[in-house]
Amino acid sequence: MIWILRFSLTAFVVTAPAVPVWAQTPTPRVWLAPLGAEAGPGAGMISEKFDEAARSELRKQRHVELRGDPASTGAASTSGQDVRVDQAENLRTAAKAAFARNDFETALTQLRGALVLYEEAIASVNKLQAVLETLGYLGACSLALGYDDEAKDYFQRVLAIMPDAAPLDEYPAETAALFEKLKLQQAKKKKGSVVIKTVPSGAEIRVDGVDKGLSPATVTDLSRGEHYIQATHAEAGLGGLKVEIKGAKPEVVELTLSTTIGPAPAKPVDPALIREVAALVAQGKFGLPFREKATEVAALTLARCLVVGNVQPQGNGFVLDAYVYDVEQKQTAALDQVRFRADLSSVAVQAAGFARTVEGACGKFPFDKIIVGGVVARVAPAPVVTPPLVVEPEPAPVVVAKPKAQRVRLPPAQTLDDEGLSLEDDDGEPWHKAWWLWAAAGAVVIGGTATAGYLLLQDGAQRDTVDGKVTW
Structure with a gap:
């Protein structure tokens, strides 16, 4: 017989209402510790009333399962x-x-x-x-x-x-x-087998939904991998588990049948353990000792979330400081502080709000309220990334290139020859007989004569002689 899986894999989008967060995970199991009270007028009595009202409201919540409660609705x-x-x-x-x-x-x-x-x-x-x-x-x-x-x-x-x-x-x-x-x-892959025993024997056995007779039973020709085994007995009740077939050697399993339906019932918590937890809560100590005690309680109650609290007087009323410990996260978070008056109407109203707060915290653990050493530690803001300081180097000094020296060819220096300075012209004639010397002297004489004549004429026209002296 051929089995065909029919999944609705669709390529188009189907309009559907948004799924609430409660439907995304299994219902969390919650254990509420008896609420403590500090010394004060009426604190003990009012804490008992609030505890009773809170448990009643938690039973009404659809998305938490109250563990260890004798008035629980059952499994x-x-x-x-x-x-x-x-x-x-x-x-x-x-x-x-x-x-x-x-x-x-x-x-x-x-x-x-x-x-x-x-x-x-x-x-x-x-x-x-x-x-x-x-x-x-x-x-x-x-x-x-x-x-x-x-x-x-x-x-x-x-x-x-x-x-x-x-x-x-x-x-x-x-x-x-x-x-x-x-x-x-x-x-x-090779096949494997499993031997199934039940307490008591004679139970009807089903493997992967297929009947395999009465226990004890040996089932062969099973594929390697995980399989589901179920057992039913008219008087002893039910049993079931998941088994993995790993090899040729037969796996042997034994089921103890029970008439109890649902999760295993919570075991009672020792009052001494409850008092130790309450003392740590009253002192605001939520370190390793508290976590160890809370883990012990969770193992007994099969709860995932443990809620603890302490009531104390404040002004004309009271205040409840409550905390939730998540076994999976191994962390404790502070719940919002609850304030109420010393009358039943105020207690009932605030207890209903407290139950909703517990439901929300267990559905989505408040990581922003994690406590360490009794101090609420908020999530630190993201660090501001400061860009690295870039130091720009100083500009290099500008070196002005000197103009390239140009070589200028000078005329050759004149030197005296061996004969010394010659006083003769190029023709070899003595200098005092040179024509140019006498031409210059004549020009001087003529200029001086003309000047003297001009001056004499200015002094008086009656003078008809001119005195002149030429000095060499």
Whole structure:
């Protein structure tokens, strides 16, 4: 018989309402410690009233499960099956809507939460096809987001349970090719077997949703990988688990059946342990000792969130300082301070608001209110990145190049010859007989005579003689 997975892989966007944050993860389990009170008139009584009102309001909240509470609604739904199955169904439905609108991140978160709930309540899961569909959608979402290794793991888990599964026609070519490739690899793997025992024996056994007779039973020809085993007994109740077939050697499992439906009931917490926790809270000490005590309480109550608080008088009223410890985060956060008066109406109103605050904090842990040593440590603002100081070098001094020296050729210096300075002209005639000398002397005589005559004429016309003297 060939099994075909039918996933709604659509390429178009379907309009769907936004999925609230509550539907994205399994319902958190909360344990509320008895509220403490400081010394003061009426503080002890008012803290008890507030504690009672807060528990009543927490039971009404749809998105938290109050643990360790004798008045809890129980672990079975109205249909009689495990409440975790109903929660997983709601998550799977919301995830399919997110997948249809291509919101793969939201769908992946919701599908992971649904798978956790399905596997916790596997004994009560009537239709294993819902688990397989969840695995298939997980593979498709992972591949769409680029998580190739996770996608292969989810598809291999589907093929281990249903080796003849076929990819959908709506798969993209890449997804279909990956699925077919993994299918061929799965067919080549060796088979394994499992031996199933139950307490008591004689229970009806189903492996991967297929009947395998009564326990003890040996089931062979199982593909390597993870498989789901369920057991049902008319009187002893139910049992179930997930087993991994690793090799040729048979795996041996033993189931203890129980008539209890739903999560294991919380174990009572030792009052001495509660007092130790209350003392640390009153002192504002939330370090390692507090975390160790809180972890002990969580192991007993199976709670993920532990809420503690202390009531003290303030003015004409009272104030509640409360804190939430997340076991997974291993951190404690401060809740908003609650102020109320010493009357029942004020207590009821503020207790309802406190329950909503707890619901919101456990649904989305308030990382901005993490406390260390009793001091609320807000998230530090992002550091301002100061650009590195760039020191620009001083400009190099400008060196003015000197003009290149030019060589000027000078006329050759005149030197005296061996004969000394000659007083004769070029013709060899003595200088005092040279014509040019006497021409110059004549010019001087003529100029002097003319000047003297002019001066005499200016002094008087009656003078008819001129005296002149030429000095050599």
